[in-house]
Amino acid sequence: MHPKIIILLIIFLFIFNNLLAKEEMEIKIISFGQIDDFILDYLKENLERIFKVPVFFGKGQAIPEYAYNKKRRQYLSSLILDGLCKIKQKDEKILSLINQDLYVPKLNFVFGEADPVGGVCIISLTRLFPSYYGLKEDKDLLLKRTLKESVHEFGHLLGLKHCANIKCVMHFSNSILDTDIKDDDFCNECKRLLRLDK
Ligand SMILES: [Zn+2]
Ligand SMILES: [Zn+2]
Known part of the structure; x- marks a missing residue:
């Protein structure tokens, strides 16, 4: 075969392979402890809309007590992500949920954390409930906040950094005010980086 044809063939295979890889992406949702079905169903529907990939549920896990810090009365999110990496399949992308307060050493708390290398992220529902701030429960508000934090962490998982656009x-x-101000979707620049604007 002519060398030029071989090179063209390699380029074609490379592009084709990448196209397939993008199409094959799926989001697996894993719950630590009890998470209500109405939250999981809402997430599935809206993550499929935003990321345009199938979303399915993995086996629920027990609350990871190994990550609990008695002094802080919070769970170390990085340790939970390490634990998730150990049980996941190689190419899986996992979004996990927990209704416990999370932290990383330098911050008072985190709404969530992502490990883009490991392909895993986690969000905490604890500070998304209006009742956490002494306010009346509001299911719609809880769902919107949960979606925003999930999309945010999954965006990190796909390689995005923080964006200066407050929407x-x-x-x-x-704080939760920042979460309430922003949309549940990416700005045009972040969409361009993710190539979700096609
Ligand atoms: Zn972030
Ligand atoms: Zn952005």
């Missing part, structure tokens, strides 16, 4: 889902939430 973009990739804007960093210092």
